[in-house]
Amino acid sequence: MTQRKSDTPAATGGGLPMAVGAYLIWGLLPLYLRLVHQVPPFEFVGWRIVFTLPLCLAFIAARRQFGDLLVALRQPRVVAMLALSSLLIGANWLIYIAAIMNGHVFATSLGYYINPLVNVLIGTVFLHERLSRLQWAAVGIAAIGVVVLAWGARDMVWIALALAGSFSAYGVVRKLVPVGSLPGLTIESAILYLPAVAVVVLYAAGPQGSAMGTSAAMSLLIALSGVLTAVPLLLFALAARRMDLSTLGFVQFLSPTIVFVLGLTVFGEPLRPVQLVSFVLIWTAIALFVADLLRRRSAAKPPA
Template sequence: MPSPNTTKQSGGFAYALGAFGTWGFLPFYLLLVYHVSAFELVGWRAIFTFPVCVAFIAARKQGKEVWQALANRRTGLLLLLTATLIGSNWLLYVWSVMNNHIYAASLGYYINPLLNVLIGTVFLGERLSSRQWLAVGLAGIGVAILAAGALTTLWVSLALACSFATYGLVRKLIPIEALPGLAVESLYLVPPGVLLIWLATRGTGHTALHEGFGFSLIIAASGVLTAVPLYCFAEAARRMDYSTLGFFQFMVPTIVFISGLTVFREPLQPVQLASFIFIWAAIAVFCWDLSQRHRAMARRSKAADET
């Protein structure tokens, strides 16, 4: 019989795939709304995420947990912090994609997993195997090569990485389930969302919702595309070691990188190719280690059942 920890990790893998897979393909959604300013788009994203969370909360009857979080001063302040972190991350990400800094965004999400490993080992007491440390080393070399060739936009990459890594750490430590926590975060983000839309449309009064019903539905869909992966990420963070979760996050920049190369037609420099080879080698080593550990646990479980 699988151990509870093994079952918990397996459930976390599914949530991690859901979150990072959705985020990896987000630039394709941004193609549909490319002419909307970053400020306005993030504002609508914040506003439309809240009713999606409310609908999920009502369906799962978790309203009590939301009120308890709001009534608890410490929990409420921590969720205000995570809301600020994720809102800032959204704004910077959308701005970078819409201003043709696809690789800068990609680099940020390549740095992020390394920060997760660092946070997991330093702050959460997680231990890595020798193969995992090899993977970290290979990824570190790849990221260093890429960073050296992108110094002018490195601030974008570092800001994206640090904001999201800190968001994940704090969310992991807050004693609240994923969905109620997300609902409180989305509530906090509604007023800044309104402010961003006002700033973006000041003087014209024309918003993206004035461009027809079909386009309004596309803008409204940003709520679902925000709420669902954030919920999956919060569940994955609760169920998985933070270091392991970090390596799953390599999905995002890999998809973004391929999108930048094939869809957005950004030129690929030799230094970028070299760095990605190191990073993909690191992913392969880490996946190999996960496979070996899974097989070892399966053998131990089978041996225990036979005794």
């Protein structure tokens, strides 16, 4: 299979800026979801997919990747893997949006705090990635922090586990599937497109009608969901092909931390002592992990 040179793991050094960009957008997403909270979660996920596919096709045309797209579509194994990843990300969207719109902001934050630990586990056990002793210490401290946080939110743990499990599995599939980031996302969106159209049509025919068209502002906000879906997913897919899953997982702590802060400052959820302790433990772990990455990168540089 042919790929654009810029999208192959071997041709790229690091995906850290792309990962940071993706997680910044995802971290700030609750602010956007607050603006569209009156749209039912099922309908909103449908509109996300409806507006994501045309945007992906426009990107494909701009980057002249229709050849790559056709090559991927001719490979049943690739299409099957992308069908699995599309179901995983669709389920993840639905759980996340429903949780945010129902006021469970900390539960979503907890889910994406658990997710990096699952990524580290998958990366080391199944993908044979190696961590240093200091990085394992960071993982241990983060795990303690997540357990503390989970114990303080036992009634919402199922939301967190569903989010963590679905997105970790999605990341593994996207890392392993032999297809470029943009063609892969386009195929995922195409697989989900007809079900998404069916959902928005059903809502339009229902007693309350479609949220699209209720006002110009609301219609514009719903249409914006395509950009806010495609751009971070593309950045994530690019980063996943350039970085170890374990390292990518630790960068992901950025997103739930932003969500956590938004829960306190914007959504008015109270900060409990157990959450503060967990927060300190997790960020101590992040500091250790990043310090070790910087130390190893500095040691790997040739002397001037």
